[in-house]
Amino acid sequence: MVNVNIGLKEEARKELADELSKILADTYSLYLKVQGFHWNLKGRSFATMHKVFQDIYEGVAETVDEVAERIQILGFKAPATFSEFAKLTQIAEEKEVPSIDEMLKILLADIEKIVVSSRKVISKADEVDDVVTADLLTGSLKEYEKTSWMIRSTL
Numbered sequence: 337m338v339n340v341n342i343g344l345k346e347e348a349r350k351e352l353a354d355e356l357s358k359i360l361a362d363t364y365s366l367y368l369k370v371q372g373f374h375w376n377l378k379g380r381s382f383a384t385m386h387k388v389f390q391d392i393y394e395g396v397a398e399t400v401d402e403v404a405e406r407i408q409i410l411g412f413k414a415p416a417t418f419s420e421f422a423k424l425t426q427i428a429e430e431k432e433v434p435s436i437d438e439m440l441k442i443l444l445a446d447i448e449k450i451v452v453s454s455r456k457v458i459s460k461a462d463e464v465d466d467v468v469t470a471d472l473l474t475g476s477l478k479e480y481e482k483t484s485w486m487i488r489s490t491l
């Protein structure tokens with residue numbers, strides 16, 4: 337394996353890659369959950385919410401890819417299995433089909449968890465001058481905060 341010489345110490349890259357792996361697991365778990373809601377929801381606002389959930393998971397999918405590739409760019413392997421994600425994530429699975437209101441409350445709580453975690457990782461990235469990781473997570477944070485505002489307003 338060719339050395340990674342991008343001006344970041346290996347220890348810092350490893351620490352950030354580990355944190356990004358947790359964010360990746362959270363993001364992928366959220367993606368699957370929102371897609372499940374998109375498939376399984378029932379109710380009078382089906383058409384509207386079916387589209388809303390699709391818009392959310394499509395946005396989340398972009399973040400999944402960017403975070404995974406950032407881990408590789410830092411010189412480490414991105415987790416890419418459901419078993420690894422299950423170990424790393426703080427996002428609980430939803431096996432039932434909640435009401436639409438419950439779905440929104442669950443998603444809001446999950447997104448807020450990712451927002452809080454992302455903010456901590458951004459601080460760590462800033463500490464070691466990894467401006468690219470900080471920028472990447474700031475971009476997704478902006479989207480998550482906007483989505484959480486829209487969900488809060490819907491509720």
Ligand SMILES: [Fe+2]
Binds near residue numbers: 374390
């Ligand atoms: Fe669909």
